[in-house]
Structures are given as structure tokens and as C-alpha cells.
Amino acid sequence: MVTSDGPAAGFPDPTHDRPAFRAAMRLRRRALAAAQPDAGDRLAAHLERLPPAASIAVYRAIGSEIDPQPLAVALAARGRSLCLPVVVARDAPLLFRRWGPGDVLEADAAGCPAPLPLAEVIRPDLILVPLLAFDARGGRLGQGGGFYDRTLDGLRRHPSPPGFIGLAFAGQEIAAVPMASHDQRLDGVLTESGYRAFP
Template identity: 35%
Template sequence: MSGLGPPTESGKRTLRRGFLAARNNLTATARQEAAAALARRALELPELARAHTVAAYVSVGSEPGTPTLLEALRARGVRVLLPVLLPDNDLDWAPYDGPRSLTRRQYDGKIALLEPAGERLGPEAVTEADAVLLPGLAVDARGMRLGRGGGSYDRVLTRLERAGAHPALVVLLYDSEVVVSLPEEAHDRPVHAVVTPSRVRRFAG
């Protein structure tokens, strides 16, 4: 089985480059329209409508935009937790208190991230979430998510599993990033649903 690891990871790297290139070709107008539609679609989810705490993230670059969604959740009275990247690529969490609570941090070799400046709650805080919104580059028909390769959210999913926590796992993507099949490794975990600007798709199990 171990011999399958490198080819699978190589295939993932190739796919990542393709999806990132497609994102980078989107115009600013297309990204803005997609972000507005994505927020409307996500806010219709029953999992978010009944959530008291949502772990989310601030989109950067050409990612499907999340700021509108974050503000709408906060306006509902939802407690929103946002990640803070740790030196080992694990994630700490802190509360979102509006756009002014965010600070831009530049990491060596990584894109600049907008992170919450408030009190850090520890990596285990994500286990309190009723729903977790995950970034990604694609998802397939089984609900398997293709991330950027840093492993941060693989750790989050493992932490949730270890704690016996069962939040709704939702990935936010563009329409073209829902595909038939993606390479899978032993540590990969499926999500429950994907939200794109035009639809919500749920996955069995």
C-alpha cells in the first residue's frame, strides 16, 4: 500500500495546479458575483440555520469569497470561529468580531492570511462547532475534498474524529470544482456537503 502514496500525491499536485490556474483566470467581477451567490446558497443550509457555533475561514486571493457569509452569520448571532495558522501548520482558533477584528499576517513561503486578532482559544476549540466550513480546491462524487496540501484541515478533521465531535462538514467551491473523482489517500475524510454559487450537493454517509 505504501507504494501508492507518491503517485497519488503527485496526481494531487498536478490537479492543484490546474484548479488554481482556473481560479486565477477568473475576473474580479466573476469572483464578486460568485461570492454573493455562494453566501446566499450557504445561508439556506439547515445546518447553518440551526448552528450556534460555526468554524469558518477568511478567503484569500482567488478563493470563493467568504466575507459576506461571515458577516451574515455574525448578524444572525452565530458564534464564528476563525483559524490562526501555527508554526507546524496546525490551526488555533479565535472568535470573529467583524472585519476590523482581522489582521493580515504574512507567512514565509505562503500567501498572506487574514486572521482574527482576538483571544486564541486553542486547537481543540473547533470541536465545539456545530458546522465547519472547509476551504478546498475540489470535491468529488464521494465527498472527498482536495485541499491545498498543507495538511492543516486534515489535522482538524482528525481532531474532530478523535474527540467524537460530529459537526456538519461543508466545503465552499466554484461550480466547476465539483468533479467525478479525485485521488484519495488513507488520511482523507469525506465532507457532508459542498456549496457552490449555483447549488448545494450532499454526500451519503
């Protein structure tokens, strides 16, 4: 639900208390997840609207993040090469290691499920990312670790940069996400309601 007055009406001002704003957005996402347990399946139903890509980075849902597993299974069935992000150090860009549904995973440096170290490192054509909130200009509020922002900052200097697509519940949209100079904007967002590209 898009709010009309400020980034998120009734929530803490993110310019003064960003941690409290993130906490409020987590509560909103948790409520959306509880109300829509089939959102991951509905997300996958719109996969044909994603930008074309041979290799796609997905993620393993943690907590109330919208679950991309049904989407990953459908993409793999269509011959797409999949990978998962891997945190190798707290202040380093992410690596992307080849992965397929059912592959064995282990915790990376941030404790997130990741492919084993022997898995091939690849550069995806499309990166699908979780988020806490997004807006109609491609603004994205992440968890606060900065991993995707650091990673995209480097990848977007490449002559053929990957697409950067958010996966979210439609209700995570807000009027305006406050963006810092290092924050990376989304090229589009895929929700249980469909896909939308941003300018």
C-alpha cells in the first residue's frame, strides 16, 4: 500500500531514525507474509514478465522475506542458470556461486545459506533481491548491511551490467524511500501482483 504523506505515514521518520524505520518495515512485511502464505507461488506465476537473462541470482528467504523458491524452480525448469549470493566478508562485495534447487548449502560469513565453496563463481545477468520497502522510482530499503549496494556499485561499472530486480509483497511499496548517495536503485520489482519496470 502506497502512503500519501511522507515515506510511510504513521512510521518513524527514516531521516532521523533509520533503524526504527527498518524495524517498522519489518513488522509490515511480517504481517504481509502472514496474510499471504501463497505469495511465493503467485510471484512465480509472473516469471515470463522478468527481463530476459541466461543466468539469474536468486536468494534463500530468511524470516518474512517473500519466498523465491517457487520462482527458482520454475526458472531452472526453463533452463536458466541460477546462483546464490555469498557473503565472504562483512565489508566485501558479494560473490555469486552456481546453485540449483536441491543443492546442499552451508552458512556463509553472515550466517546465510550459501552454495559450497567448490561451486563455480559466476557473474549473473539478472540479480533478484529481497527488500524491506520500495518506491515507484526504484528506491530500495534493504536490511542495512550494504552488501547488494557495494556489489552493484562495482557490477554497474561493467560494459554489460546485470539487471537489479526487487522481489517483494506489493504492500511493501511506500511513497518515497530515502536514498543515500551509495544506495543503488532497482531496475524493476516483481510482486505477487506482477512485474513493474522503473525509469
